[in-house]
Each structure stands twice: as structure tokens, then as C-alpha cells.
Amino acid sequence: MTETVIDYTLYVQADPDRVWQALTEPAFTRRYWGLSFETDWAVGSPMTWVERGARTSDPDQVVLDCVPDRRLSYTWHNFTPEWAASAGVAEELRAELAREPRTRVTYEIEPVGDALARLTVRHEGFLAGGRLVGMCAQAWPLLASSLKTLLETGAPLPEPGPVPRPDQPEPRL
Structure with a gap:
């Protein structure tokens, strides 16, 4: 990870x-991520995020690259008031996130032998020192681990329990 890029690789x-199905099909994404995407996955197509009853979409939220079973890239969502209300995010934090540049996520999928796939997640374009990069750096390992667990066991990771809201300081360990 750098100040503007998160790279995360798992097997x-x-x-x-x-x-690929786990990344693109609503039946999967709802189970490990708690959201679904409304899109046809064609390059240039709009993406609507559906999460906790909130629909997040705008013209710049699009599919950037799509090679089934190999690569998927899209712009990260816009931080709308509707999203913030459904996620329990304070307006001050939502406004701060909305001022940061739009980021993009790219997934690279590579076969490894007959029984494994290497999944690399690259989330880039963050504002150096911004709030979003820190929030995403905490979220991606749990999200990717839940995807992996779902594919390998048939069930995602359990909810982690009370998690500090992103606008609250982290508890000290």
C-alpha cells in the first residue's frame, strides 16, 4: 500500500x-459484501450500487474494463446523502469523502495450477493523506477474506460485530 494505492493479493x-461470479453476480456480492451492482458489465456502462436500501449512481460511476474471468475495473461510488444515511455516516464525513477524487478498483484474476486462483485487488487514485484511503485499507482485507471464505466453504465470514463508525476514532487496543 502507498498513500494513493491499495494492493491486496489473495489465493x-x-x-x-x-x-468472477463472486465479483459480479448479485447473489454472491450480497452475501459477502452486503451490496449488489446493477450493470451489464460492458465497458462504459453505468453502475448503480445497491446497499442497505440506498441506490448510489451517477454518470461517472462506470465500468472501465471487463474481461470475464480475468480482469474487471470500475470507478468507485459517489458518496451521496442517501448512501450516508443508510450507512450511518455523519454528513460531515460524507462531505469530506465527496470532496476527495473518484477512485477506481481493478481486480486481476489469474489461474494458479488446477485448483487455485490468484485475485489481486488494486484500489487507486486516492488523495494522499485523505480519509478514504484509510477507510478502504481497513475494509479490503475483511471484504476479500469474506469472498475467499464464501467460495471455499459456502458461507461468508460472520459479521465482525460492533465496528467503529468511520467518523469515530478507533478504539485503542
């Missing part, structure tokens, strides 16, 4: 097609 006991 999943699944073939690339199954990893």
Missing part, C-alpha cells in the same frame, strides 16, 4: 470463473 481455492 482462492476456486477457478477463475467462480471468482
